[in-house]
Amino acid sequence: DADVTQTPRNRITKTGKRIMLECSQTKGHDRMYWYRQDPGLGLRLIYYSFDVKDINKGEISDGYSVSRQAQAKFSLSLESAIPNQTALYFCATSDLPGNQPQHFGDGTRLSIL
């Protein structure tokens, strides 16, 4: 089984819909992250969490929200999806010094029509 599991792997939806992407991990790491990847832009941080009670905005948090339900679970929500949120989304965990992702899930490909 994967250490970091993302569901769903693919999702197509319409503008204005609410969407939740889920992430669970078996690494036992306190730190978890949500990134989006767009072609030619690398990865950009949406939100990160140091533990269940510590959630922080990244560089592109507008239009997104998160919930850390437990140490192992970190979900990302789009309250009202828009087409420019079409992207590949990654969840990650870490126990490295500093604040860098270490283990990634396989990603969720989200298309908003």
Added chain:
Amino acid sequence: AQSVTQLDSQVPVFEEAPVELRCNYSSSVSVYLFWYVQYPNQGLQLLLKYLSGSTLVKGINGFEAEFNKSQTSFHLRKPSVHISDTAEYFCAVSDRSARQLTFGSGTQLTVLP
């Protein structure tokens, strides 16, 4: 704030040839440096990291990188590549007090038979 520039968006190379993927960064303070690899349809994997100490860092799959503070570079090298090294490679930088990591835009390495 820091930034990362990956100088080549695509690098084609023949199997068993050496390869260098270039990365330059800018930061006004001391940094941590990272290389990640992304195989098709997968999340990123941490290839290697420079946190402190020796400027020559060895990673997985025979890759190594050298931190050059005077040139603000962290180039990735492998003396002999394999077809299986075909992937996208991301350089990333974090200053030592930062709460997030900045990624480069990626270099697609294609190993040709």
